[in-house]
Amino acid sequence: MSASTSDRHPFIRRLETTVALCDRERAALERLPMQLADIRADQDIVREGDRASRSFALLAGCTCTYKVTNAGKRQISAFHVPGDVPDLQSLHLTTLDGSIGTLTPCRVGFMPHEALRDLCHEHPRLADALWRGTLIEGAIFREWTVNVGRRDALSRTAHLLCEWMSRLGAAGLAHNHACELPMTQAELADALGLSTVHVNRTLQELRRSGLVVLTGTALQVPNWALLMSFGDFDPTYLHLQTGAPARPALQG
Numbered sequence: 462m463s464a465s466t467s468d469r470h471p472f473i474r475r476l477e478t479t480v481a482l483c484d485r486e487r488a489a490l491e492r493l494p495m496q497l498a499d500i501r502a503d504q505d506i507v508r509e510g511d512r513a514s515r516s517f518a519l520l521a522g523c524t525c526t527y528k529v530t531n532a533g534k535r536q537i538s539a540f541h542v543p544g545d546v547p548d549l550q551s552l553h554l555t556t557l558d559g560s561i562g563t564l565t566p567c568r569v570g571f572m573p574h575e576a577l578r579d580l581c582h583e584h585p586r587l588a589d590a591l592w593r594g595t596l597i598e599g600a601i602f603r604e605w606t607v608n609v610g611r612r613d614a615l616s617r618t619a620h621l622l623c624e625w626m627s628r629l630g631a632a633g634l635a636h637n638h639a640c641e642l643p644m645t646q647a648e649l650a651d652a653l654g655l656s657t658v659h660v661n662r663t664l665q666e667l668r669r670s671g672l673v674v675l676t677g678t679a680l681q682v683p684n685w686a687l688l689m690s691f692g693d694f695d696p697t698y699l700h701l702q703t704g705a706p707a708r709p710a711l712q713g
Contacts, residue, residue, distance in 0.1 A: 479594070524562060
């Protein structure tokens with residue numbers, strides 16, 4: 462099954478935040494074979510140790526990259542937003558060294574590695590855009606290492622919320638400092654290196670301080686500058702404004 466233009470849109474939009482695509486490049490992306498799949502929440506899309514022959518674009522929903530220790534402890538090392546290609550490294554690495562699972566119901570588009578290689582060979586600027594995406598993933602991973610290793614629980618959580626809001630804003634899914642926060646407290650705990658109880662207390666403190674408003678899965682930030690300062694958040698590492706004129710990280 463091939464993806465329609467609307468299905469592909471998050472993937473193309475993500476590339477257009479870093480490079481101004483010409484009509485020929487956009488048409489090449491439209492022709493890229495993409496097998497659509499709808500996947501339930503709490504399912505693995507790829508697993509550590511897999512030898513993949515395809516990569517996937519996240520078209521809707523939220524996924525995470527994670528590893529599990531021998532003692533059964535999970536560490537989430539990245540959250541992914543629509544438009545991301547979370548396992549693009551499998552195009553060049555034979556064996557996957559981490560798992561990627563769904564946190565919400567997701568729609569993904571699987572792209573054969575052979576077709577991606579042909580695309581990169583025929584359109585070097587698209588290859589550059591994909592490569593840039595993997596470099597940004599590395600920058601995010603470095604920031605997460607600092608976040609978990611050196612910030613206290615309140616700043617750590619505030620930083621993660623700032624990043625999530627900014628990335629959804631770039632994807633057109635955050636407006637007026639408001640977005641969906643679909644992760645459970647247990648999932649946030651696995652990303653922040655905290656216990657679930659500690660995450661609960663931290664979110665309550667952020668609410669009491671007026672830094673965030675959480676209603677169900679809806680997140681609103683009344684004072685964006687203050688939350689950025691509290692979380693020691695500098696969005697430079699997200700590289701949202703480089704290349705083609707990027708959509709603003711936040712609207713309003």
